Amino acid sequence: MNPNTPCIVGIGQTEYTRWGGATRSEFELAGAAIMAAAADAGVAVRDIDALTSFGDDRNEPALVQAALGIEELRFNGMVWGGGGGGSCGAVDLAAAAVEAGRARYAVAFRSLAQGQTGRFGLYDPNWRHASFIHPFGLLAAPQLLALSVRRYMHEFGVTPEHLGAFAVACRAHAQRNPAAVMRGKPLDMATYLASRMIADPLRLNDCCLETDGACAVLVTTLERARDLDVEPIAILASIHGGSRGWSTGPLGSHNQPLADYASTGAWTLARDLYAKAGVAPGDLDVAQIYDNFTGLALMSMEAFGLCGRGEGGALAASGAIAWPHGALPVNTHGGCLSEAYIHGLNHVNEGVRQLRGASTCQVEDAELCLVVGGPGPSPTSALILGRV
């Protein structure tokens, strides 16, 4: 493996609570997650020299650098766009920085304390393309994305039980994860189907959590990783971007390309990701798929080749995504639906745990993990992580 290959050598996270549950400020949570990632890697916090984030994170590098005593900031960057589309994109920026020799120890982080700063599920007057959606009573993501899920179910014969199978699998995985907000609250199909409608066809249990917490990922080159007392996890491929015509897509006027309407639009991104990694979907051992809403996660599995188009529901219902018996367990931490909503950076952390053999739903001898960021609007992002 090329000594310049970017590797994740440290992951950090804070406690996760339901929104409003954090006892520390969002800024303090950011610093805590970054310090935890540095400690995990055995890198001094002052030696971190690049900071990246996404989702309009409020904790600017200038503030973080000052608070954490970072000696020299050599690179920083933010993936534009609110939400989780940039989760793997922030890691992509960090990887690009170390691979290009612009920085030595790059940290991608996301701190999100919705109890302090406003919930994503509430009306936001600054929403992009608001004029074309808000006057019609579409004021938040579940309502807007329910439109896409309805069309998806219509085109491909996807059923409520298909959506429910994804939610039930994530919840089952969360029961083993001490960090998961929904640990101790199991979910079966009957309870799922009986849960109240939010925006038909999306029920309460189709929707991700709203939580407080932070995550961080420390990236360096394989060559530098060799000097650390940690098993490096290689970023075999990382990518962020979007296809023509998607723009705000299903979170805006719903004018994404007609033939791809009922999809996440990540077809070319997925093609390029696998080509760069030199692997195929069939090679994967485990996957962490951004799950803002069940229906979008099913579409995302299709775009990234875990099954054919329109088959995401059948794949979930088959048990293939459920640990321990499924052929390709998905969201082994519980996902945004049942672990926490750290805009998908928690999915990256879980991918690293799987390849270290440290997940609470460990896939035996996992060598290759797909991580996918928030689906739909542009940009979205993804990673393929592998053991060195």
Add this chain to the structure above:
Amino acid sequence: MSAYLPAGVPLPAPDPWEAPFWDFCNNKELRFQACAKCGAVRHPPAPTCPQCLSGAQDWIAASDDAELFTYTIIHHANHPALKAVVPYNAAVVVFPALGHVRLVTNIVGDAALRIGMPLTLVWESPAPGRWLPRFAPRTVGGAR
């Protein structure tokens, strides 16, 4: 004046390049932006044509072939103005004759919603001088 959704729901507050769309609406005209050079229809409005990069614009009248493309029934209101009217629908309407351009809207009346159902444009005023395009079921080839 009764409308499908009550007063207090946020009104259009367009960016400058989107404003002509709403100016036409307030005159009860539904027009989409199209490229004056190559004719491609685009929505939402944008300063340039993504096909040919021309900045020259036309505003062409909506075709009368609207169909229901998809919809949701919203049960959980997340704005105070909407708490009393749940459940309500929101929909995407498609205009096949205009390059399948789509518009987010509501379907008025009590008819059961079905993807593909033909629709006709109706205008509703949420505030003095302001008009919103909504849709009602359209009877095809017969008396209403």
